[in-house]
Amino acid sequence: MALSLFDTSATLRPLRAQLRAAMERVLDSERYILGEEVAAFEREFAAYCGTAHAVGVANGTDAITIALRAMGVGPGDEVVVPSFTFYASVEAAVNAGATPVFCDIDPRTFCVTRETVEAAMTDRTKAIVAVDLFGWLPPLAELRDLGIPILEDAAQAHGAQRDGRRSGSYGDAATFSFFPSKNLGALGDGGAVVTDDDDVAELVRRLRFHGSTDKVTYTEVGYNSRLDELQAAALRELLPELEGWNDARRAAARAYAERGLAEVPDMELPQTGDEREHVFHLYVVRHPDPDAIEARLAERDIGARGYYRRPVHLQPAMERHGAERLDLPGTAEAARTHLALPMGTELSEQQVDEVVAACASGST
Numbered sequence: 001m002a003l004s005l006f007d008t009s010a011t012l013r014p015l016r017a018q019l020r021a022a023m024e025r026v027l028d029s030e031r032y033i034l035g036e037e038v039a040a041f042e043r044e045f046a047a048y049c050g051t052a053h054a055v056g057v058a059n060g061t062d063a064i065t066i067a068l069r070a071m072g073v074g075p076g077d078e079v080v081v082p083s084f085t086f087y088a089s090v091e092a093a094v095n096a097g098a099t100p101v102f103c104d105i106d107p108r109t110f111c112v113t114r115e116t117v118e119a120a121m122t123d124r125t126k127a128i129v130a131v132d133l134f135g136w137l138p139p140l141a142e143l144r145d146l147g148i149p150i151l152e153d154a155a156q157a158h159g160a161q162r163d164g165r166r167s168g169s170y171g172d173a174a175t176f177s178f179f180p181s182k183n184l185g186a187l188g189d190g191g192a193v194v195t196d197d198d199d200v201a202e203l204v205r206r207l208r209f210h211g212s213t214d215k216v217t218y219t220e221v222g223y224n225s226r227l228d229e230l231q232a233a234a235l236r237e238l239l240p241e242l243e244g245w246n247d248a249r250r251a252a253a254r255a256y257a258e259r260g261l262a263e264v265p266d267m268e269l270p271q272t273g274d275e276r277e278h279v280f281h282l283y284v285v286r287h288p289d290p291d292a293i294e295a296r297l298a299e300r301d302i303g304a305r306g307y308y309r310r311p312v313h314l315q316p317a318m319e320r321h322g323a324e325r326l327d328l329p330g331t332a333e334a335a336r337t338h339l340a341l342p343m344g345t346e347l348s349e350q351q352v353d354e355v356v357a358a359c360a361s362g363s364t
């Protein structure tokens with residue numbers, strides 16, 4: 001049985017007619033940029049996240065750069081950011097003019113903690129980029145107590161909760177990606193910034209549109225970074241499905257735990273929290289020899305992958321920030337041991353059994 005790491009086609013298949021109708025709606029409107037679909041999606045997504053504003057942009061990377069700039073981050077400022085994340089979390093901060101200061105994570109959650117962030121703070125720290133990695137939220141309330149503005153990078157955590165609040169509603173601003181494989185994915189690139197701060201929202205709106213509100217007067221040097229009408233129309237059809245999809249992902253995670261994965265020697269399962277916390281964008285285990293597990297799965301044509309084997313501070317582009325000398329033991333441990341196993345909205349118990357059996361094969 002071939003099984004891929006994730007399968008977005010299976011998720012979207014039942015919605016094809018609905019998506020076609022949404023595309024047709026945009027064609028009929030003859031409006032393709034910043035029209036009614038984007039405005040409506042922004043209202044609907046803000047309501048879902050529980051924030052005053054959502055502003056659609058071209059992708060999740062631009063969302064971070066633009067949000068940081070709107071929060072006042074610029075050249076000379078330091079931004080504390082984890083190294084164990086997708087490269088874009090850091091790249092976007094550098095593109096905002098900031099110097100990244102890498103902090104460690106807790107390898108059990110793959111996320112930053114108050115202590116790891118505090119250890120990286122200096123007088124020049126202007127913001128913290130807190131990444132909701134793999135669908136789990138770091139302790140955002142505790143991070144707020146540090147008194148530094150927080151940008152929540154929620155690209156992997158649409159709908160995740162902590163203490164009864166949804167991702168996006170904790171920080172001074174939060175950013176989302178709608179890359180097709182995300183928990184809420186568009187039919188191409190897309191992103192959003194959400195915030196309760198009227199001034200930040202207003203500045204994000206200008207920055208996504210060349211620093212202008214009217215294309216006559218330009219008050220900032222901004223970007224051409226808009227969510228387009230076709231993507232917004234698709235996202236409006238898909239947003240109502242998100243809660244059900246996240247429930248299905250949680251059910252698959254429960255199945256892994258209940259159907260023997262925890263009994264595979266040395267296998268550390270991801271932490272799950274209470275019912276609504278984790279949204280399992282990826283189902284990531286830890287194992288002292290992840291390559292051996294990956295090889296056992298590959299033999300049965302089952303996809304598995306280590307996402308961040310070389311953490312961002314060790315990437316060649318980061319050499320100029322002197323980060324290769326850093327000692328980040330939690331990051332090193334997570335980088336060495338993590339492995340994503342198949343996860344998705346359509347993963348069946350039978351498929352979970354196949355994955356568990358493959359992981360267990362050859363073990364003593």
Ligand SMILES: Cc1ncc(COP(=O)(O)O)c(C=O)c1O
Binds near residue numbers: 059086155176
């Ligand atoms: C944690 C994280 N941050 C930022 C991004 C960037 O999003 P995008 O690919 O839409 O630019 C991604 C996803 O790709 C991500 O996983």
